[in-house]
Amino acid sequence: MTNNGKMQSVTLRVLRYNPEVDQKQHFQEFQVEYTADTTILDALHQIKAEQDGSLTFRRSCRHAICGSCAMNVNGKNILVCKTPLRTQLDRKNRVTIRPLPFLPVIKDLVVDRSAFWEEYQRVRPWLIAPPEAPEKEFRMTPEEVEALHNAETCIMCGACYSSCQVVALNKKYIGPHALLKAFMRVMDPRDTEPGERLDEVSGSDGVFRCHTIFNCIDACPKGLNPTEAIETLRKLVQKRQAFVAARQERQKTLLPVESSTAPAAAD
Numbered sequence: 001m002t003n004n005g006k007m008q009s010v011t012l013r014v015l016r017y018n019p020e021v022d023q024k025q026h027f028q029e030f031q032v033e034y035t036a037d038t039t040i041l042d043a044l045h046q047i048k049a050e051q052d053g054s055l056t057f058r059r060s061c062r063h064a065i066c067g068s069c070a071m072n073v074n075g076k077n078i079l080v081c082k083t084p085l086r087t088q089l090d091r092k093n094r095v096t097i098r099p100l101p102f103l104p105v106i107k108d109l110v111v112d113r114s115a116f117w118e119e120y121q122r123v124r125p126w127l128i129a130p131p132e133a134p135e136k137e138f139r140m141t142p143e144e145v146e147a148l149h150n151a152e153t154c155i156m157c158g159a160c161y162s163s164c165q166v167v168a169l170n171k172k173y174i175g176p177h178a179l180l181k182a183f184m185r186v187m188d189p190r191d192t193e194p195g196e197r198l199d200e201v202s203g204s205d206g207v208f209r210c211h212t213i214f215n216c217i218d219a220c221p222k223g224l225n226p227t228e229a230i231e232t233l234r235k236l237v238q239k240r241q242a243f244v245a246a247r248q249e250r251q252k253t254l255l256p257v258e259s260s261t262a263p264a265a266a267d
């Protein structure tokens with residue numbers, strides 16, 4: 001631990017991979033100076049500037065807003081720009097940094113997020129508004145506002161997606177990030193296609209694929225709850241399916257009566 005501005009030294013173990021020269025990933029250790037205020041991202045910058053300019057990682061805002069700096073630190077997915085280095089030291093005074101798990105590595109700590117974004121697009125996360133705006137504002141209950149707030153705060157960092165064991169086994173799974181957005185639109189009173197959205201997440205790679213392991217909740221740096229959103233979607237899908245099935249059954253019993261009483265066709 002550091003006191004105020006006092007400099008300390010720590011070992012950073014970084015899992016590295018350069019597809020042009022490496023057969024597989026390997027750890028490289030760096031000694032880094034830090035104070036109480038040094039974040040893990042600061043330490044990575046320090047390495048890149050002073051020790052190895054080839055170290056590759058993503059970052060942009062440095063304020064826990066853009067979501068690009070999510071990495072796996074000591075086995076947990078976190079945003080390195082908001083995490084002080086001193087809070088992550090293990091008993092050997094080291095910090096181990098890996099790229100996000102279950103995603104293809106492009107180089108060092110940079111992963112290919114294509115699957116993550118494809119699933120996001122798949123749930124059509126944008127608002128499908130009515131053709132004409134109503135005269136007065138849309139009204140919402142406090143519960144709906146709370147539900148939307150939960151999903152809107154998501155910064156799409158991928159920490160939940162790449163901590164999900166279902167994603168690890170089944171790349172076609174929609175994933176907690178996209179299901180959270182689908183939930184947001186289903187709950188949004190302005191959206192005109194909640195039923196279609198429920199149908200879209202009801203398949204074998206949708207809400208029923210979630211094993212409720214809660215990894216996504218543990219990983220979310222914003223404290224959001226994708227599992228609860230998925231659970232709510234599941235209940236709504238079940239209600240919708242039960243309604244459709246009951247209506248089909250009803251129609252089966254009505255058809256013979258209608259056909260026997262139907263007027264004879266004209267010649």
Ligand code: FES
Pocket residue numbers: 059060061062063064065066067068069070079080081082
């Ligand atoms: S750099 Fe934007 S969230 Fe960390």
